[in-house]
Amino acid sequence: MPAQLxxxxxxxxxxxxxxxxxxxxxxxxxxxxxxxLREVIESGSLSFLYGGKTQEFETAFAELYGVEHAVSVSSGTAALHTALLYLNPEPGDEVILSPITDMGTAIPILSQLAIPVFADVDRDTQAIDPRSIEEKITDRTRAIIVTHIYGNPADMDAIMAIAARHDLFVIEDCAQALLATDKGRLCGTMGDIGCFSFQQSKHMTTGDGGMVIAREDGRFGRRLRQCADKGWPRDQGGRNHLFLAPNYHMTELQAAVGLAQLRKLPGMVERRIHSAGQLTAALQGLDVEPVRIREGTTGTFFFYGFRLFPERLGVPVPQVMKALQAEGVDGFIGYPGPIPLYKYPVIRDHKTFGNSGWPFTLACARNWNYADAICPVAEQACRETVCMWWTEGFSQEQPQQIAAAIAKVLDAYRR
Ligand SMILES: Cc1ncc(COP(=O)(O)O)c(C=O)c1O
Incomplete structure (x- = not known):
C-alpha cells in the first residue's frame, strides 16, 4: 500500500x-x-557618482572572472539590454535565443526593435541546441543570446564555431549560472559579453541587480559603460549624450551588499552543488530523469530540474506537482512556466509599443513565427520538468527528504 499523500x-x-x-x-x-551597508549609509553617498562601493564591486567581479570590463547595472534584464545596446542592431535585425529562459532575455531584444527568433533546446540538457541555432540563421541574424539554463553550461564550443562561421555576436545570459564552468572556463567569458543577475533568487543577491562583463579586445572601450549610462561619456568631462541609452546604474547600497555576497559566493555555490549531488544520488532508481549536465562542465544549480514521464503516471503532471508541494517540495512545473517564452502575450500577441505591434509589424521585420510547436522539444520540457528552488541553505538531510517526498508521490501515482 503506498503511504497516504x-x-x-x-x-x-x-x-x-x-x-x-x-x-x-x-x-x-x-x-x-x-x-x-553601514559604511555606505554613514558616507551619505548612495550613488556611484560620489561613493566607491560600485567601483569596488565591479573591480572584484572583474578579478573573479579574469576580465577587463565589468559594468554593474540594476538587474539581469538591464545587463542583457546593455549588451544589446552595445551591439546596436538595426530595427528588424534578428537575435536567436532559447524559449526556455526568463522574459528578461527577450525584453531587451524587443526594446531595441529587433526580432526574437527561437531556437529549440536539447532534450536532455534543455540548453539551446546548436543545430537548431544554425537552422534559424538568416541574413538578418545579428546575435545569439545563450542562456546557461538552471546553472548548466550550454555547448559554447559548438555555438562559438557557428557564430564565427556566420559572423554573429554572442551574449551569454549567466543569470542562472554564476561560477558555472565548461572545461575550466567560466560561463560569461566564452562569448563576446557575459550578463549576470543578482535578483533575490540568484546564487548571490543584491535584491535586484546585475553585471555585464567583457574582455578587452579592442572593441568595448568606454562604450559598454555608456550603454547603461544615458550614452554619456562622463570620463570626457562635461555633459554629452552620444546615443539613446537608459540609466541602469546600480546603487551604492546594492553594490555594498554585492561586495559582501561576492566574498561568500564560492562557498554558497559549493553548497548548492553538494546538496544537488546528494539529491541526484538519492534519485537513482526512481522513475525521474534529472536534467543532464554536459560532461566536462560544472553546473551550479540555480534550480534543480528533473523530468517526469507522464505516460507512466496515473494522473496529469500538474496533479503530481500539487502533491509534491503538499509533501513540502518547493517547486513548480516548467521554466519559464508550463509554456515556453514565445507563448506569452507580449510576444505571441505583440503586446509591445502602444497598439503598433512593433517590431513585428515593421516593414523591415521578417522571419518571426511564434506558432505552437515551433520548438517542440522545449514545449515538452516545459510540460514535464519539475523545477525545484535550490539554495545554499539545505542541511545534510534535506536532499534525502526531498527524494523521499518524490518517491512517495511517484509510488502513489504510478500507473
Ligand atoms: C535566465 C535569466 N535571464 C534573465 C533574467 C533577468 O534577470 P532580472 O530578473 O534580474 O532582470 C533572469 C532572472 O530571472 C534569468 O533567470
Missing amino acids: AIDGGSPAIGERLPSIRDASGRSLGAEEMEQ
Missing part, C-alpha cells in the same frame, strides 16, 4: 519547511552585508 490528508514527507531563497532561511545575508 499529504494532499489526501497524510503527513508530509518533509516535516519542516525547507530553507527558501525568499527569506533568511535560504539566504546568507548577515553581519558582512550590514557592515558594508
Whole structure:
C-alpha cells in the first residue's frame, strides 16, 4: 500500500519547511552585508557618482572572472539590454535565443526593435541546441543570446564555431549560472559579453541587480559603460549624450551588499552543488530523469530540474506537482512556466509599443513565427520538468527528504 499523500490528508514527507531563497532561511545575508551597508549609509553617498562601493564591486567581479570590463547595472534584464545596446542592431535585425529562459532575455531584444527568433533546446540538457541555432540563421541574424539554463553550461564550443562561421555576436545570459564552468572556463567569458543577475533568487543577491562583463579586445572601450549610462561619456568631462541609452546604474547600497555576497559566493555555490549531488544520488532508481549536465562542465544549480514521464503516471503532471508541494517540495512545473517564452502575450500577441505591434509589424521585420510547436522539444520540457528552488541553505538531510517526498508521490501515482 503506498503511504497516504499529504494532499489526501497524510503527513508530509518533509516535516519542516525547507530553507527558501525568499527569506533568511535560504539566504546568507548577515553581519558582512550590514557592515558594508553601514559604511555606505554613514558616507551619505548612495550613488556611484560620489561613493566607491560600485567601483569596488565591479573591480572584484572583474578579478573573479579574469576580465577587463565589468559594468554593474540594476538587474539581469538591464545587463542583457546593455549588451544589446552595445551591439546596436538595426530595427528588424534578428537575435536567436532559447524559449526556455526568463522574459528578461527577450525584453531587451524587443526594446531595441529587433526580432526574437527561437531556437529549440536539447532534450536532455534543455540548453539551446546548436543545430537548431544554425537552422534559424538568416541574413538578418545579428546575435545569439545563450542562456546557461538552471546553472548548466550550454555547448559554447559548438555555438562559438557557428557564430564565427556566420559572423554573429554572442551574449551569454549567466543569470542562472554564476561560477558555472565548461572545461575550466567560466560561463560569461566564452562569448563576446557575459550578463549576470543578482535578483533575490540568484546564487548571490543584491535584491535586484546585475553585471555585464567583457574582455578587452579592442572593441568595448568606454562604450559598454555608456550603454547603461544615458550614452554619456562622463570620463570626457562635461555633459554629452552620444546615443539613446537608459540609466541602469546600480546603487551604492546594492553594490555594498554585492561586495559582501561576492566574498561568500564560492562557498554558497559549493553548497548548492553538494546538496544537488546528494539529491541526484538519492534519485537513482526512481522513475525521474534529472536534467543532464554536459560532461566536462560544472553546473551550479540555480534550480534543480528533473523530468517526469507522464505516460507512466496515473494522473496529469500538474496533479503530481500539487502533491509534491503538499509533501513540502518547493517547486513548480516548467521554466519559464508550463509554456515556453514565445507563448506569452507580449510576444505571441505583440503586446509591445502602444497598439503598433512593433517590431513585428515593421516593414523591415521578417522571419518571426511564434506558432505552437515551433520548438517542440522545449514545449515538452516545459510540460514535464519539475523545477525545484535550490539554495545554499539545505542541511545534510534535506536532499534525502526531498527524494523521499518524490518517491512517495511517484509510488502513489504510478500507473
Ligand atoms: C535566465 C535569466 N535571464 C534573465 C533574467 C533577468 O534577470 P532580472 O530578473 O534580474 O532582470 C533572469 C532572472 O530571472 C534569468 O533567470
